[in-house]
Amino acid sequence: MKIWKLSAVLFMGLLLTSIGYGAPQEASKKKRIAVVSSYHREYLWTQETNEGLCEALLTFGYFDNKEQITAYTKNDTVETSKIILKKLWLDSKRKKSKKEKARMTRQVSKEIRTFRPDLIFLGDDNAARYVGSEFLDAATPIVFWGINNTPVKYGIVHSIDRPGHNVTGVYQTGYYIESLNLLKAVVPGVKTFAILADGSTSGRSHKKKVEYLARAKRLPLRLVETVSTDDFDDWKQKALELQTKVDAFFLAQYSGLKDRTGAYVSAEDVANWYVRNIKIPEAAVQGQFVKQGMLCSADDSGYNQGYEAVVIAHDILTKGAKPATYPPRTPKRGALMVNRHRAKSLGITLTEKMGIERYVE
Structure with missing residues (x-):
């Protein structure tokens, strides 16, 4: 009888352990x-x-x-x-x-x-x-x-x-159409634009999509030319030349640009050069570029x-x-962003009617 009771106790102990009592659960x-x-x-x-x-x-x-x-x-x-x-x-x-x-x-x-x-x-x-x-x-x-x-x-x-x-x-x-619509709302007179991109994976991808939308006539502005290069000097020269030929730029990507030594130029340095030297408005592919000084973007957050x-x-x-x-998906669009300092430097007066959702100082 004692042996039977001992066996029963051991059995119950094993059972409780197996269902999680007396031992850490896997969960x-x-x-x-x-x-x-x-x-x-x-x-x-x-x-x-x-x-x-x-x-x-x-x-x-x-x-x-x-x-x-x-x-x-x-x-x-x-x-x-x-x-x-x-x-x-x-x-x-x-x-x-x-x-x-x-x-x-x-x-x-x-x-x-x-x-x-x-x-x-x-x-x-x-x-x-x-x-x-x-x-x-x-x-x-x-x-x-x-x-x-x-x-x-x-x-x-x-x-x-x-x-x-x-x-x-x-x-x-990518909110390319929305970004250019925002640019059009902020600067109603713009009609033509050029793409400025580096040769990075992101730069090429954004460039191709904007070109596709332009061919499909889905953009509010007419695409005139595309710049895609990793050479910062070449990028700067073409930007300076094109600003006399188009009304605006679309910034696809510029974090992959290199200087004459082959060293990468920081995105901040590129942005600083750009806002000092380019005197026409621009839309950018992401809000991060607005934070670096570009005029506007429908943020792909x-x-x-x-x-x-x-x-x-x-x-x-x-x-x-x-x-x-589980199908991949896209999240909701980020804010319609405008950089106040850039707008002021370009002589643009911002109003509530432009639909701006977030200002960057």
Whole structure:
């Protein structure tokens, strides 16, 4: 009888343990999340996407407090009550050669495998293109943000409606028409424009989309010419020449420009030269350029990109959503932004009727 009672007690102990009593439950295990940025810490777009990512992680309870956001942003890693978060940098704005990109892809991929994440965030085109291909169809779900125009081009999803792999996320459709409509509202007399772009992945993508819209006659201004180069001196010369031939510019991207020595010129230095020397108005592809001094943009918000990526990741981590059947999407448009100082320097009087939603001082 005593042996029977002892066996019953042991059996009940094993049963309780198996259903979670007396032992940690698997559900309480901290999730390990890797975040890969295509760019570098100082890049304004990266800072904006990080703000959205962190705010969403706080909203959904992955961060316990704002102090953890500060620690993560500063140190690239933080451990909270729910997650262990680690950030890695591809630095592809400054390491642009094929050899450098390959080296950084190997380095970042090795760190990811060592970290063994439960989910991977990939920020922007180069992280999705290079690192994403390293983990395509792995067991680890991947959520991207900031891919220009369509993620289908990199082969990491089959289609927008049905991704088909372990990858989904948030992409940028670009508010090109809206940006030029805003420019037209702020400066009604403009009729023609030229594109200024660098030769980066983002620059080429934005350039091609604006050219496509121009051919389809969907833009409120007529496209006269396109500049696409990595040479800063060439870029400056063509901008100076074109400002006498067109009414306005569309700034597609300028963070990939190089000086005569082959060194990259910071976006801030490019913007400072531009606003000192160019005397016609411009629209830009993103709000970050308005913050750097450009006149206006219908912002393709980096904050919204980062935030929406966490919304998708939350569905995957807590609701069992599968990337293969979770269609990628675009977030809502950011604000219609205008830089007051630039408007003043161009002699533009701003009014409420222009539909401006946010002013940058």
